[in-house]
Amino acid sequence: MAFSEGEHGQLAVRFEVLLPHLDERQRRLLLAAEARLLGHGGVRAVARVAGVSETTVRRGVFELEAGEAPPPAGRTRRSGGGRKRAEEVDPALLPALMALVEPDERGDPMSPLRWTTKSLRNLAEELTRQGHPVSAMTVGRLLKDSGFSLQAQARTLEGKQHPERDAQFRYLNEQDKQHQADDEPVISVDTKKKEMIGRLPNPGRQWRPKGDPVRVDDHSFFSGPTGEAAIPYGIYDLSADTGWVNVGTDHDTSVFAVTSIRRWWEVRGRHDYPQATRLLITADAGGSNGYRFRVWKAELARLASETGLAITVCHFPPGTSKWNKIEHRLFSHITMNWRGRPLTSYEVVVQSIAATRTRSGLRVEAELDTSRYPLGIAISKAQLKGLPIEYHDTHGAWNYTVRPVADHVDGELAQVADQDTARRRVLDLLSEPALTGMSREELAALCGKITPELGSLREERLHRKRGGPRRHGAGDNKHPVLAPADRVLLSVIYLRHVCSQNLLAEMLGLCQRTIGPSIKEVRRLLQESSISITPTTLCFSSGQEIEDFVRTGAPVTARLQLTHRLADPSLTGMDRAELADLIDQLSLQQAALIERRRHHQRGGPRQPGTRGGVFRQKITDAERLLAAVLYQRKLGTRQVLADAFGVSLGTLNNALADAHPVLHEAGIALPPAPTRFTSGAELLASVSSDTPTG
Structure with missing residues (x-):
C-alpha cells in the first residue's frame, strides 16, 4: 500500500521529536505501534522514515502482539542478553590470573612475572601466552571484581618488638607530664638526615616560570673529591612548640649532639625557662645520642655542671625512633619547606630551616656550627663510673638522671673537656x-x-x-x-x-x-x-x-718490681749478676727453640701479615728462664709459682715447657732450696721488697 508524502512527513516529524528521548525498547515499540496503525506496508514505510531495519520494527510488532510484560526498572533488555563475559567463556581464566597477582609465597614460584612489574598489559600478555586470550581492560575489570586495587608499600613493620617497649612508653609519658606540670623544659632531640651541599636533586616541586625548572645534577650522589655535608641536629621544645637546629659541618658525634643542646640552652632555653632546675631529654636509642655511648653521658655530665640542671634522659626503645616527637613535629616541616630546592650552600640550609613555619605556630631557629668533632673519642669504664649518673629503677639502661656536680667540673670532666x-x-x-x-x-x-x-x-x-672502588672521590676525612x-x-x-x-x-x-x-x-x-x-x-x-x-729515668714498674723480688739470691741460689749472665747466655737458644716448636705446630713458616709476636706477653722470655730456675730449685709447686708471677697455671706450664729444655741442653743443674713454700704470697713475703734501681 502506497502512502502519500504528507503521511511520510508527519511520521518524520513525530520521530524527530520523540525518538531521542526514548530508550532502545521504547523506540522499538513506538515504531511498531505506528506500523500497525498504517496497516499493510506500514512496517516498510516506518523503517524507511525512521532509518532502522524492518526487522527491528517487525520485532516490536511481535512484542506488542505477544503482550510481554515490561522489563524491571532500569533494564531495557531481558536477562541473559548480550555477549558472555570472558571468565564465563573461559572458566580457567580467573584462576590463572590469581596465580600471577597473588602474593609471591602463594603464587606460582616459576611464574615469569614473579620478578617483573605486574602491569595490566604484562598480565594480559602472559595470560594470552598461557592460552587465555584476554585484553588489558578485561584484566583490570577482573582484578577490581576480585577486590584488588593499586597500592603502595606500607612502612609499618618495626621488626621484633622489645619486651619492655610498652612499659617504656608509659614511663616516658609519665616523665613528660611531670616535667611539664612543674614548668620544667622537655625537649626531643635527634639528628636529621645528612644533606650534601651542591646542585643536587632534592625531591619535591615548587612554583617556577613555565619551562624554566631549576637545573641540578643528573645524579643523587656527590662525585667531587671534597664534598661537603650539612648535619642538622634538632632540638624541639614540646611545651613551647619551637625548634632549634644546629647545622654541623664535621661529624655527627656525641660531643656534637651535646654541644647542640648546650647552644640551644644558651640561646633559648635559659630565657624561656629562667626558673628551671631540671631538663628532660627524649631521644632515640641509637645514633650520636644513643644510650650505650659513654661520651654522650660524659658530655651530659659536663653540661649539667655548667648549667646547674639535673638532666634526665629517656630513650625510646630500639626500633621506635619514628615515635620521637621531633620527627613529625619539626623534621617533616623542614623537609616540606625546602622541597624541590637544591641545597647549594650552608647558608641555604640554615636559612631554609629558619624559615620553616606552620599554621599551628611552630617557629624554628638555626645556626651554623663549624667546629671540629673528630671521631674515635672514648671514655673509659673508670671515667664513666666517676660520673654523677643515677640510673632509674624502671629500665635504667634507657632512663637515667645526670646530676650537676658541686662548684665546678671535676677532674674527669675537665679531662674530657680539653681532649x-x-x-x-x-x-x-x-x-x-x-x-x-x-x-x-x-x-x-x-x-x-x-x-x-x-x-x-x-x-x-x-x-x-x-x-669495590669508590663511588665518589676521597675527601679530606674531616x-x-x-x-x-x-x-x-x-x-x-x-x-x-x-x-x-x-x-x-x-x-x-x-x-x-x-x-x-x-x-x-x-x-x-x-x-x-x-x-x-x-x-x-x-x-x-x-x-x-x-x-x-720519663721524669726520673728509673724503669720502675709493678712488673719489674715483682721480677726483681723473685730474682732475689735467696731464691735463685746465685747473685743477680750471675743470673743476668745466665739469662743473656740462654735467651737466644730459648728464642730459637720456641720458633722451631711453633714452626712445627704451624706446619710451615709464618704467613704474610701475621703479628710476628708483636703483643704484650703475659710472661717475658727472661721471666720464663727465671721461672725454670725457681722450679728447678723446688721452691714450690707449679701453682705456687704461677700465683707468684701473677699468671695462670697454663701460662706457667707453657713457659716451663719453653725454658726447661734450654737449661737441660746447657747442662745447668741447680740444688734444691732449703725451704719449700705452699703459696705464692708466702714465697714473695720471704724476700725484701726493695725497689730496683735500673
Missing part, C-alpha cells in the same frame, strides 16, 4: 727518646719516609672493606683525630713493647679500633722498607708508670 690539649700532651710524652729508642730527629725522618705511603694503604683497606706522624709514633711505641694498644687508647682517650688499623699499616710499611724496631725489656701497665719513667 685535644690532653691528647697532645700524651703524644709529646710518648715521643721521648727513652721510649722510642731514637732521637726526635730520627723519629721525624722515619715519619717523613713512612707517612706518604699511609694514604695508599688506607685506600687499599677501604677498597677491601667496600668490596680533620682526623690522629695525624700521620702520630700514627707512626704510636706504632713505634707499640712495636717496642712499651705498652699495650689498650693502654695507648686509654691514655689518648680514643677507641682501640682507631689506632689498631693504623699500627697494622705502619708495621707493614716498616717491614717492606726493612726497618726493624728493637723491642724494649720494659712493659708499662699504666700511664703513670710511663710518666715516672
